[in-house]
């Protein structure tokens with residue numbers, strides 16, 4: 001039987017390591033489908049706040065509670081409960097169509113809870129050949145994010161939230177990168193060079209799938 005499972009590549013790296021930038025290039029040049037878990041969570045907050053005025057009191061309370069909860073997690077650099085994130089990712093994948101066989105899931109799984117939650121819901125439905133990991137030092141990433149903060153409008157692009165994001169990344173996300181690595185499933189990319197130089201290595205990592 002032909003295996004029709006979609007292929008999912010997780011894309012991990014610290015804040016500002018270039019996950020979104022490189023995924024966008026893969027979409028433009030090779031037609032991969034890109035889902036950023038962070039973007040989906042930010043959109044969900046906007047959507048929930050927007051629709052709150054249109055729905056009844058009970059739904060309104062629960063919607064506003066969820067939006068506030070996601071917002072709080074993001075500002076504190078903490079990881080949103082997997083039930084919320086995984087559901088958004090699954091919906092996002094379905095919206096793009098399962099026929100779209102190559103997904104880049106950016107910024108997820110960020111901890112063991114994410115990993116286990118994904119495995120429960122999606123484990124049997126998709127193949128995950130490897131994790132792409134963008135390796136950069138903290139100083140470079142801080143400079144990039146602080147520059148971006150001038151225009152991003154993101155409520156976590158400030159030095160207080162950024163410190164917390166780094167802390168969470170080191171404590172909770174690096175063990176996941178190491179876990180994939182111990183199974184020979186982490187492709188590490190030096191993310192300190194120019195965007196185009198980094199992209200050359202990204203293309204090499206995906207060569208069998210282009």
Ligand code: UP5
Nearest residue numbers: 015016017018019020021037038074079080107144194195
């Ligand atoms: N830039 C990029 N590459 C460059 C290069 N090679 N040289 C020079 N400049 C470069 O890039 C950041 C900036 O750097 C841009 O201005 C870019 O031009 C420049 P970008 O590609 O945006 O980096 P990225 O790694 O995507 O950084 P991002 O800030 O998005 O990473 P985070 O992991 O911090 O953010 P994310 O959106 O994934 O998550 C935000 C929060 O959501 C988390 O902290 C968490 O609270 C929550 N979250 C969850 O709870 N669960 C999830 O599963 C996902 C998110």
Ligand code: MG
Nearest residue numbers: 019020036038
């Ligand atoms: Mg990003």
